[in-house]
Amino acid sequence: MIMNISITSVFVQDIDASKAFHIDVLDFAEHTDITLGDGSYRWCTVLHPSQPELQVHLTIPGPPYSPEMTGMLNRAMDEGGMFALGLRVDDCRKTHDDLRAKGVEFIQTPEDRPYGVEAVARDNSGNWMVLVEPREFTGADVG
Structure with a gap:
């Protein structure tokens, strides 16, 4: 029986820079960072402290x-055409402001949607990276 999702992978251009971004900007924590085999493969994962059972594997194609x-x-x-993570936030507008202050680029400012x-x-x-402050909704909320 499948119990949960434990790892998701995100393709990155530079593992060290992405690891620092996730830790220093997004407040994730380092989980694993090892080099395997003949030194040609690096296994690097970070996680969010409130969800330690889900590791984010940072990998170069x-x-x-x-x-x-x-x-x-x-x-x-x-080209900026890859999806990385969907992040649940408690206050999307405040998180937007906090991340912008840390230099994060936004391609869509916070907007109200039926789901949050x-x-x-x-x-x-x-x-x-999609940031969502969720709220309860029904099919009637979508129009």
Whole structure:
């Protein structure tokens, strides 16, 4: 039986810079950072202290992906077309202001949606991060 989701991966351009971004800007904590095998593969995970059972694996595109797929993933990051994380927040407008003050780029300021208040930012690799302050809603709220 599947118990929960324990790891999600985010493609990044630079593991050290992304690790620092997640820890210093988003208030995540380091979990694991080791080099495996012949030194060619790095396993680096961070987690949010309020959700320690979910690790975020920060990884650079490469093998076992083909060179074509690796190139496509790198181009998608360069173009800002990759999705990274959806983050639940308690106050989207305040979190937006706090992260902007730390230099985070936003591509959508906080907006009211039927499901809550949502903003979209970019991580330091250009990936989308969606911030949502959720609220209860029904199908009647969508119009």
